[in-house]
Amino acid sequence: MKDEELVIKLKAREEGTIDILYDKYFDRAYYYTKRILCEYGSKEDVEECVSDIFLALWKKIDKFDSQRGSFDTFVNVKTRTVALNLKRKLQRSAQRRVNGCIEELDLVENVSVSAEEQVFDKIGEYDILHAIDEFKEPDRTYFYLRYFMNYEIKAIVEAFNTTVSAVDNRLYRCRLLLRKNIGKEVV
Structure with a gap:
């Protein structure tokens, strides 16, 4: 027709x-x-x-x-x-889930930390989150899922229809970029 x-x-x-x-x-x-x-x-x-x-x-x-x-x-x-x-x-929806998980993270576990150290920790945390937000997709999503939401690599592989080595390589490169940009070991 x-x-x-x-x-x-x-x-x-x-x-x-x-x-x-x-x-x-x-x-x-x-x-x-x-x-x-x-x-x-x-x-x-x-x-x-x-x-x-x-x-x-x-x-x-x-x-x-x-x-x-x-x-x-x-x-x-x-x-x-x-x-x-x-x-x-x-x-x-994905960004709200990621933001919710980030807010739930309690990165300062030691209560006896001085106010000055807490400020530096928060600045460092902000720098890290800002650096992660600069990652290209799907690296950013993989990074959030793996390190903030504790997804297993297999779950990420299945969700994005990719391979374990591809996800591992992307996460490794993300960690290298963070180490280079922030100057310290992050994950």
Whole structure:
């Protein structure tokens, strides 16, 4: 079925049209969504996002204007918009979890430490956290998961669909960068 016919049927809300739309554009929507969510989304997140894309296409079909572009472009833009919105939501959620774990860390265990030492510890802690925030992705995420959230390397490997040696190498390079930037052993 041509796009023009599909649009007419979608606007008329003909039964079964959403199935045709799904069959025609599922592979593309899934591929783009998976690429956009690669670092943050699970397989379930990708599948849910694809469903949201088709729901958005169904609801917003009246906004399609053939004078402004092709239906293909409309589908691509809607896919990108919905996937990027979910990615931002997942990023905020991950950052809140990381921030919560950092706040829970009690880096000063010795109560008899002087106020001056506590200030220097806090400055050092801030420098370390600032240096970690400068890491590129996925290094930053791996570092937070491993050293702040105590994830096993196997769990990180499974979550990001990578290899143990890749995660080990990235963590090693992160520790080297911290040692170089901060001037002391951190982890």
